Amino acid sequence: MRREGSPWRGLTTVAFKEAADHMSSARMHFVMLLVVLTAVGATYAAIGDIKSTIGSDPFLFLRLFTTARDPLPSFAGFLGFLLPLVAIALGFDGINGEYQRRTMSRILSQPIYRDALLAGKFLGGMIVLAICIVTLWLLVTGLGILMLGVPPSGEEIARGIAFLIVSLAYCTIWLALALWFSSVFRSPATAALAALTLWLVFAVFWQMIAPLVAGALIPVDPLNPMTAVAQIDLQHNISRLSPSVLYGEMLTGILHPSTRSFGLLFRSQMEGALMGAPLPFSQSLLLVWPDFSGLVAGTVLVFTFGYISFQRQEVRA
Amino acid sequence: MIEPVIEVKNLVKRYGAVDAVAGLDLTVMPGEVFGLLGPNGSGKTTMILVLLGLTELTSGDVKVLGLDPLRQPLAVKKAIGYLPDSVGFYDTMTARENLRYTARLMGLERAEADRRIADALERVRLTEAADRSAGGFSHGMKQRLGVAEVLVKDCRVAILDEPTNGLDPQSTTELLGLIKQLRDDGRTILLSSHMLSLVQSICDRVALIHKGRIGLTGDVDELRSHVMGGAFVIEVEATEIDLDTAFSGMPAVGRVERIGAKLVHLHAGADIRAEAARRVTEGGGNLVRLAMHRPSLEDVYAKYYAEVRDAA
Numbered sequence: 001m002r003r004e005g006s007p008w009r010g011l012t013t014v015a016f017k018e019a020a021d022h023m024s025s026a027r028m029h030f031v032m033l034l035v036v037l038t039a040v041g042a043t044y045a046a047i048g049d050i051k052s053t054i055g056s057d058p059f060l061f062l063r064l065f066t067t068a069r070d071p072l073p074s075f076a077g078f079l080g081f082l083l084p085l086v087a088i089a090l091g092f093d094g095i096n097g098e099y100q101r102r103t104m105s106r107i108l109s110q111p112i113y114r115d116a117l118l119a120g121k122f123l124g125g126m127i128v129l130a131i132c133i134v135t136l137w138l139l140v141t142g143l144g145i146l147m148l149g150v151p152p153s154g155e156e157i158a159r160g161i162a163f164l165i166v167s168l169a170y171c172t173i174w175l176a177l178a179l180w181f182s183s184v185f186r187s188p189a190t191a192a193l194a195a196l197t198l199w200l201v202f203a204v205f206w207q208m209i210a211p212l213v214a215g216a217l218i219p220v221d222p223l224n225p226m227t228a229v230a231q232i233d234l235q236h237n238i239s240r241l242s243p244s245v246l247y248g249e250m251l252t253g254i255l256h257p258s259t260r261s262f263g264l265l266f267r268s269q270m271e272g273a274l275m276g277a278p279l280p281f282s283q284s285l286l287l288v289w290p291d292f293s294g295l296v297a298g299t300v301l302v303f304t305f306g307y308i309s310f311q312r313q314e315v316r317a
Numbered sequence: 318m319i320e321p322v323i324e325v326k327n328l329v330k331r332y333g334a335v336d337a338v339a340g341l342d343l344t345v346m347p348g349e350v351f352g353l354l355g356p357n358g359s360g361k362t363t364m365i366l367v368l369l370g371l372t373e374l375t376s377g378d379v380k381v382l383g384l385d386p387l388r389q390p391l392a393v394k395k396a397i398g399y400l401p402d403s404v405g406f407y408d409t410m411t412a413r414e415n416l417r418y419t420a421r422l423m424g425l426e427r428a429e430a431d432r433r434i435a436d437a438l439e440r441v442r443l444t445e446a447a448d449r450s451a452g453g454f455s456h457g458m459k460q461r462l463g464v465a466e467v468l469v470k471d472c473r474v475a476i477l478d479e480p481t482n483g484l485d486p487q488s489t490t491e492l493l494g495l496i497k498q499l500r501d502d503g504r505t506i507l508l509s510s511h512m513l514s515l516v517q518s519i520c521d522r523v524a525l526i527h528k529g530r531i532g533l534t535g536d537v538d539e540l541r542s543h544v545m546g547g548a549f550v551i552e553v554e555a556t557e558i559d560l561d562t563a564f565s566g567m568p569a570v571g572r573v574e575r576i577g578a579k580l581v582h583l584h585a586g587a588d589i590r591a592e593a594a595r596r597v598t599e600g601g602g603n604l605v606r607l608a609m610h611r612p613s614l615e616d617v618y619a620k621y622y623a624e625v626r627d628a629a
Contacts, residue, residue, distance in 0.1 A: 002388065003387070003388055003389075003390060004388060004389045004390075004391065004392065005389070005390070005391035005392070009391065009424075010421075010422045010424075013418070013421040013422055014422075017418055021407075021409065024409065025409070101405040101406070101407065101408065102401070102403060102404060102405030103404075103405045103406060103407060105366075105371065105399070105401040106399070106401055106404055106405070106406075106419070106463070106466070107419070107422070108369075108371055109369050109371070109394055109397070109399035109401070110394060110419055110422035110423055111390075111391045111392075111394040111395040111422070111423060111424065112391070112394075112422055113390070113391070314332075314372060315366060315371045315372060316362055316363070316366060316372075
């Protein structure tokens with residue numbers, strides 16, 4: 001059955017209202033404070049390290065993001081852990097909060113489709129996340145310029161922009177997940193807990209689960225060394241179901257220009273390669289492209305689940 | 318021929334095995350104030366949601382202003398102002414910002430929207446609270462803000478779901494005044510309520526809904542005569558006369574109900590006070606009291622639902 005009118009009517013109105021709401025909400029201020037403080041701390045520690053150890057690195061600025069000094073992880077490591085938290089904080093009460101405030105039927109009785117409400121909330125969250133990530137990146141870059149006294153090169157900026165896009169994609173899948181849960185669970189607290197559980201599983205435990213599952217599925221046969229290769233391949237693929245692993249791999253590919261592969265490399269494959277020589281930017285992009293498309297595909301899938309769940313819902317509270 | 322504003326034919330809405338609405342017919346004409354009456358769970362809100370295209374019907378035919386709410390939901394929603402049951406607003410935004418947001422969703426120009434919002438807030442007397450956060454509003458103020466939203470939309474049809482639910486008497490009276498204003502602007506109003514006195518005082522026609530069906534429909538007088546037998550109850554108190562014989566065979570009297578030794582209730586189809594007084598005095602009795610008691614909608618409602626419960 002065809003319905004008349006555009007499903008996008010009201011989309012930007014909802015998106016800007018949601019973005020404005022997030023920017024002024026106390027919840028968002030708390031999470032951002034946490035992220036900014038840890039990011040600045042990690043970068044500051046990294047700068048100390050860079051000054052003392054590396055003198056002639058051509059990618060000095062990228063080191064800002066990836067250098068870890070005990071006990072702090074690197075800036076990139078922090079982001080992989082904390083960005084989902086920001087995204088979940090933005091999305092977990094997206095749909096059920098409207099029921100709780102009893103605003104849902106009032107908003108849906110305006111001449112818009114439900115599509116616009118859900119997509120608008122998603123878009124509004126993305127706007128805020130993009131602002132956060134760009135702010136963080138500028139903050140770190142600015143700190144680097146001040147403390148190191150050198151400006152970033154053209155390629156470092158290009159890699160930085162790739163880093164921004166990848167980070168946004170990573171946040172977005174968590175935002176889509178939080179929105180999906182907010183539509184499935186009627187209570188915002190349940191939705192938040194469910195999303196945080198999944199976040200912990202993927203960010204912390206997944207790396208431990210993957211070897212166990214792979215070991216059980218493909219046991220290593222001591223007489224056949226190829227089973228070991230197959231097991232590691234499987235383990236790798238299982239761990240890639242976690243967005244955090246994908247994000248970590250992409251950051252490695254983009255921020256460490258000398259990265260050539262994320263999996264096993266045989267000696268024959270390395271023949272003629274200059275060890276430790278950086279890849280051109282385009283080759284690094286090619287390296288992370290499968291991970292990136294996987295992450296975006298996952299986002300589309302999760303958003304679709306949320307969309308179906310919301311469309312099938314009875315509006316009455 | 319005038320086209321009806323709302324036309325519902327044989328509407329069925331099933332949730333699993335439960336029929337929330339089971340074959341409901343309804344016609345609301347332009348300029349009418351139509352009241353939906355029924356206990357909780359009788360299908361009132363479901364029917365309203367179907368009219369707005371917010372829920373899909375299982376079968377039946379629904380037309381709002383000649384449009385199909387399922388196929389042309391945007392056009393339908395543009396034409397209907399809806400005040401949901403205990404409406405909510407965004408707590409972090411002021412009353413004015415809340416209205417601005419919905420005005421943008423309605424597709425109004427900024428200047429036009431601001432003009433209408435100021436106007437509407439004035440009419441619901443919330444101008445002073447307009448720039449306060451809606452989180453601190455009382456239930457009554459929120460209901461009034463909801464009416465303001467309907468005013469901003471400036472549409473031909475207004476649907477009010479339990480507008481006075483949970484309001485104190487003063488807020489109820491205020492809201493009643495606002496609904497009357499909506500009516501005087503020439504809007505067609507469909508309202509559902511438990512507040513029978515409210516329905517009685519402003520509705521042109523009323524439908525009693527029972528288990529997803531229209532039990533009875535008509536204006537209050539029609540319902541009264543249908544449910545209560547006669548629409549008039551005349552109380553006669555007299556001494557020195559046998560009231561039963563005095564009133565036997567009197568035209569228009571349906572039934573003589575004896576209340577006390579000297580007190581009867583006459584159930585009649587018309588106002589027969591003059592005739593009753595004449596019969597008493599002609600029969601040599603002393604008329605002590607003669608009063609007409611018109612059953613309120615509340616009596617009709619109580620009696621009707623008691624009857625259908627007994628029948629079930």
